[in-house]
Amino acid sequence: MIRDREKNFVSAIVYVRNNQEQIKGFLAKLMGVLSENFEKYEIICVDDQSQDGSVRAIKDMSNDFDSTVVSIISMGYYQGRELSMNAGVDLSIGDFVFEFDSVIMDYDPSLIMQVYRHSLKEGFDIVSAAPKRVNRRSARIFYSFFNKFAKYHMVLRPETFRILSRRSINRVHSLMVSIPYRKAVYARCGLRVDTIQYMPTIARHKVRDRAVASYKSGLAMDTIVLFTDIPGWFVNIMIFGSLFAIVFFACYMLYVVYGAGQGIRLWMVASLIVSIALCGLFTCTAIIIKYLSLIEGLVFKRQKYVIESIEKIAK
Amino acid sequence: MQPDKKIRSYDKIVIGAGLYGLYAALKCGRMRQKVLVLEYDDGPFKRATYINQARIHMGYHYPRSYATAIKSAGYFERFCKEFDFCIHSGFKQVYATATNFSWTNAAQFRRFCAAAGIMCEDVDPNRYFNDGMCDGVFLTQEYTYDAIVLKESMLEWISKVPSVEIVYGARIASIRKADEHFELDVANEGTVASDFVLNATYASTNQLISRMGYEPFKIKYELCEMILCSAAGKLNDVGITVMDGPFFSIMPFGMTGIHSLTSVTFTPHKTSFETLPTFDCQKKSLGTCSPEQLGNCNECPSRPETAWEYMSHMARKFMKPEYSFDYISSMFSMKPILKASEIDDSRPTVIRRHSVNPTFISVLSGKINTVYDLDEVLTI
Ligand SMILES: Cc1cc2nc3c(=O)[nH]c(=O)nc-3n(C[C@H](O)[C@H](O)[C@H](O)COP(=O)(O)OP(=O)(O)OC[C@H]3O[C@@H](n4cnc5c(N)ncnc54)[C@H](O)[C@@H]3O)c2cc1C
Numbered sequence: 001m002i003r004d005r006e007k008n009f010v011s012a013i014v015y016v017r018n019n020q021e022q023i024k025g026f027l028a029k030l031m032g033v034l035s036e037n038f039e040k041y042e043i044i045c046v047d048d049q050s051q052d053g054s055v056r057a058i059k060d061m062s063n064d065f066d067s068t069v070v071s072i073i074s075m076g077y078y079q080g081r082e083l084s085m086n087a088g089v090d091l092s093i094g095d096f097v098f099e100f101d102s103v104i105m106d107y108d109p110s111l112i113m114q115v116y117r118h119s120l121k122e123g124f125d126i127v128s129a130a131p132k133r134v135n136r137r138s139a140r141i142f143y144s145f146f147n148k149f150a151k152y153h154m155v156l157r158p159e160t161f162r163i164l165s166r167r168s169i170n171r172v173h174s175l176m177v178s179i180p181y182r183k184a185v186y187a188r189c190g191l192r193v194d195t196i197q198y199m200p201t202i203a204r205h206k207v208r209d210r211a212v213a214s215y216k217s218g219l220a221m222d223t224i225v226l227f228t229d230i231p232g233w234f235v236n237i238m239i240f241g242s243l244f245a246i247v248f249f250a251c252y253m254l255y256v257v258y259g260a261g262q263g264i265r266l267w268m269v270a271s272l273i274v275s276i277a278l279c280g281l282f283t284c285t286a287i288i289i290k291y292l293s294l295i296e297g298l299v300f301k302r303q304k305y306v307i308e309s310i311e312k313i314a315k
Numbered sequence: 316m317q318p319d320k321k322i323r324s325y326d327k328i329v330i331g332a333g334l335y336g337l338y339a340a341l342k343c344g345r346m347r348q349k350v351l352v353l354e355y356d357d358g359p360f361k362r363a364t365y366i367n368q369a370r371i372h373m374g375y376h377y378p379r380s381y382a383t384a385i386k387s388a389g390y391f392e393r394f395c396k397e398f399d400f401c402i403h404s405g406f407k408q409v410y411a412t413a414t415n416f417s418w419t420n421a422a423q424f425r426r427f428c429a430a431a432g433i434m435c436e437d438v439d440p441n442r443y444f445n446d447g448m449c450d451g452v453f454l455t456q457e458y459t460y461d462a463i464v465l466k467e468s469m470l471e472w473i474s475k476v477p478s479v480e481i482v483y484g485a486r487i488a489s490i491r492k493a494d495e496h497f498e499l500d501v502a503n504e505g506t507v508a509s510d511f512v513l514n515a516t517y518a519s520t521n522q523l524i525s526r527m528g529y530e531p532f533k534i535k536y537e538l539c540e541m542i543l544c545s546a547a548g549k550l551n552d553v554g555i556t557v558m559d560g561p562f563f564s565i566m567p568f569g570m571t572g573i574h575s576l577t578s579v580t581f582t583p584h585k586t587s588f589e590t591l592p593t594f595d596c597q598k599k600s601l602g603t604c605s606p607e608q609l610g611n612c613n614e615c616p617s618r619p620e621t622a623w624e625y626m627s628h629m630a631r632k633f634m635k636p637e638y639s640f641d642y643i644s645s646m647f648s649m650k651p652i653l654k655a656s657e658i659d660d661s662r663p664t665v666i667r668r669h670s671v672n673p674t675f676i677s678v679l680s681g682k683i684n685t686v687y688d689l690d691e692v693l694t695i
Contacts, residue, residue: 009628040624069581069625090415091561093628166632173447310416310561312580 010034010041010116011094015081018209019103020053024061026103031068033112043070046088049078062313070313076306080215083305086179089169091310097169099182100161106131106200107160115196119163125171125191128162128183131200142220149228154187157195167191178304180294181219184227226294231287242280249273321505325351328499328509330523332359332481335678336515337469338686342693344476351507353485353499355519356611359470363517364683365462366541366613366648368577369569371395371402371684373457374431375410378419378559383663384431387682394460394684401464403570406552408457409438411449412559413633419559421451428453443555448633459554460683461569490526496673510673513692518649519609520677521591529669532679533654536592537583538612540622542576543568543643550574550638563629565640574640581625583650592649612647621645651679664688 012030016023027043034041047055058072073087085099096116111129119127134140139158147155164186172179172189179185187193225231253269327343329336332354340350356362373391374384395402412421419427428435434456440449473479486502496510514523521531546565554566554574563578587593591606599617604610612618623642630640653665664680666688676692 009624042625067620069622071580087415093625093632095628170446304415307416312561312583 005039006037006116007039008095008120009093010038010096010098011092012041012043012098012100013085013088013092014043014045014100014103015048015085015088016045016050016054016058016103017048017078017081017212018050018052018054018207020050020057022103023054023057026100026105027058027061027070028064029105029109030100030112031064033109035067037113037116041068042092042094043068044073044088044091045070046073046075046084048075048080048084059313065313072311072313074308074311076308078211078215079305080212080219082179082181082219085182087305087307089164095166097164097166098161099164102160104160104202104204106202106204107198108201111196111198112161115161115163118194118196119165122194123192124194125165125168126162126186126189126193128159128193128195130157130159130195130197132197133200134158135204136206138216146224146228149224149230150184151227151229152188154184154227156183156187159183159195162186180226181223184223222294225287225290231291235284235287238280238283242277245276245280246273249276322498322508323351323505324496325349325507325509327351327511327513328353328497328507329513329515330487331515331517331519332356332483333362333364333515333517334360334465334469334683334686335364335517335680335689336513337473339513339515339689339693340479340481341469341473341476342690344473344479347478350479351509352479352481353487353501354481354483355485355516355608357483359481359483360462360466361611361613363648363650365466366539366646367462367683368541368564368566368575369459369462369683370564370566371458371460372682373455374433375428375455375457375556376558378424378427381427381431384427384433386663387684388431388433390682390684390687391457393687395458398460398465400468401461401569402458403461403567404458406459406554406567408455408554408566409443409556410435410453410455411440411444411555411557411633412451413557413562414447414450416560417450417558417562424451424453424559428455443553443635443638444633445635449557457554459567459569461571464570490523492527492670492673492675497675512673512675514675514677517679518592518651520651520679522606522608524669524677525591527669527675529675529677530667531590532651532665532667532677534590534651534679535654536587536589536594537650537652538585538594538596538619539577539582539648539650540584540619541582541646541648542621542623542626543571543646544574544576544640545643546574546638546640548637548639550634550640553638555634555638557633563626563633565630565634573643576626576630576640578622578626578629581622581629584619584622584647592651609649612649615647618645618647653679653681666692668692 045058075084081101089097115127115129143157168191171191172185326348327350329340329352332352336352337359340352343350371391371394372387374387377383412419412424436454438452438454440452482504488500488502490499496508497512498506498508500506514520516523524531556564561580565574565576568575585594592609593606596617597604600610601616663682664685667677669675
């Protein structure tokens with residue numbers, strides 16, 4: 001059966017990090033869907049310093065890449081999913097761009113087109129696919145915490161892939177020079193955004209990767225500092241708390257000296273005041289430093305990410 | 316030993332009628348030498364000399380090598396002076412450094428041009444490009460040549476030199492060294508001989524070298540697509556090249572009034588890393604092409620499908636919509652690329668003397684305007 005295939009050119013960005021077992025199956029399914037539905041498309045695999053044979057596995061498949069272009073971006077060192085995917089999006093040329101944050105396909109491949117059509121027909125610039133069930137406890141805690149305190153009433157949830165229109169990519173890039181956490185930035189880009197939820201078909205099992213674990217906790221911290229009101233509240237509480245402590249002790253001191261008429265142990269009281277005030281000050285400073293380092297990361301870093309090479313895989 | 320009576324002998328035999336072959340023939344003919352040019356196709360300039368971007372390189376392409384840049388500038392001047400009749404210079408040649416993935420940024424490009432002494436004027440990036448795509452945009456001085464106009468003149472000049480003979484559709488059945496000379500059996504032509512053979516077959520160079528048993532060049536091969544497009548609007552008198560990495564170029568194609576479109580990623584369709592060009596499309600070429608003898612990719616029955624969608628999407632992602640362009644046609648040619656170990660930046664043309672007395676020389680150059688590098692071997 002020959003169907004009318006979509007004229008839109010799509011790019012698919014695939015994040016790869018130690019996925020030698022899954023990558024072939026994933027790419028085969030992805031290419032199946034894309035070649036059935038699109039006249040032209042490209043696939044960009046972003047390899048975030050895999051330590052296993054992931055890249056080899058992709059190159060092994062080159063004979064199957066008959067009518068499509070597959071490129072591999074090799075990140076210069078492990079930079080995490082956010083920066084790697086940004087690099088992929090920057091290289092892509094499609095009218096629509098799929099971001100596959102993971103190669104574990106715990107959904108039916110037809111969901112890919114469902115997401116695309118939802119974006120096209122309903123006019124959403126960004127449509128995400130999100131599992132209904134989240135197994136990882138750390139993720140559940142993070143998202144419930146984040147959603148409670150997020151600025152601009154953002155609601156985020158774990159997502160496996162999404163589609164972006166070229167318009168939304170341009171919008172996002174005109175908003176920010178570098179994108180620290182895509183989901184949060186996409187959620188507040190001001191364009192129409194939607195999510196399709198699905199029931200995962202397989203359970204994801206946990207893989208131990210220390211680099212990834214420490215990256216994720218760092219990213220969670222950064223996200224909370226940037227996109228929630230928590231640090232602001234914390235600073236306020238500390239400032240008012242220290243102020244209150246100072247006033248309280250000043251009153252107490254006056255009472256001790258004049259009211260009760262006792263001998264003055266001023267150094268004791270003073271040191272108490274000073275240490276409490278300093279404690280508040282240090283905490284605030286720590287938070288300010290954190291802010292500054294984030295700003296530094298966003299504004300002053302010339303290079304958003306460091307890549308080692310870009311390679312087109314040809315037959 | 317003198318060549319046999321039935322054998323026609325020449326002072327020089329040149330194999331290949333691209334620019335390098337015809338330049339050599341003309342130069343030697345003007346020195347009153349008897350020259351035979353053997354060309355495989357049914358006419359001259361049907362491969363790389365015609366099917367290429369037609370850029371007369373000025374050095375802008377090598378922002379990471381001053382030596383090459385400075386050398387290029389010299390070749391540029393000479394070529395533009397001698398072949399001014401086929402040169403189109405009346406357009407704005409714009410070079411831009413891409414914001415992402417470029418090996419060179421705006422400041423580095425500026426510094427490089429200043430050091431190499433080549434023109435480079437800053438232009439507002441938003442004039443040509445979408446927001447944030449390029450961090451530096453420069454007006455430069457670089458031209459394009461018209462291969463068809465060049466061909467007409469070369470043929471006219473050669474026609475005035477009676478000692479130069481060109482055979483088209485030539486099939487060299489065998490080639491051998493016989494004492495002081497080489498003998499070539501050419502189908503329908505009989506045997507020809509000379510004590511000087513110049514191999515100017517570009518992508519076929521290793522094929523001839525291997526037949527002689529000499530040491531081949533270390534090259535890889537890329538089957539390239541160049542797209543011709545109409546650019547009637549604002550792009551009409553503008554050429555744009557985005558560098559330094561996986562980007563694209565759209566610029567006037569000689570004096571034709573149309574543009575060529577190429578991209579670093581999508582122009583090469585297939586790559587062969589073998590000594591002899593080996594591609595899976597050769598099996599479907601109906602016998603016109605093989606690892607032993609390349610056919611003309613542009614006329615091949617198994618030409619690849621066009622990469623227009625890829626190249627046009629890339630260009631449109633960068634350029635403002637008012638710089639519009641439309642597809643006309645695609646052309647294909649084979650590009651041999653020297654592997655790193657063979658590259659000497661200060662000598663862009665590789666000339667190899669496989670044999671002296673009798674002399675067998677192969678020439679391989681990646682550029683049109685370095686054709687003068689041939690002079691040193693022709694004057695002997
Ligand atoms: C896609 C592409 C883009 C390029 N862009 C540029 C550019 O912008 N600027 C630039 O300066 N250079 C460019 N080049 C390089 C430039 O085209 C070449 O350096 C130049 O054309 C080489 O000329 P030539 O005469 O050696 O080769 P050709 O023009 O290819 O001539 C070789 C001739 O040998 C013939 N031949 C082959 N085998 C045999 C045989 N067995 N017997 C007889 N004849 C034979 C062929 O038919 C052909 O006519 C580009 C090249 C390509 C492929």
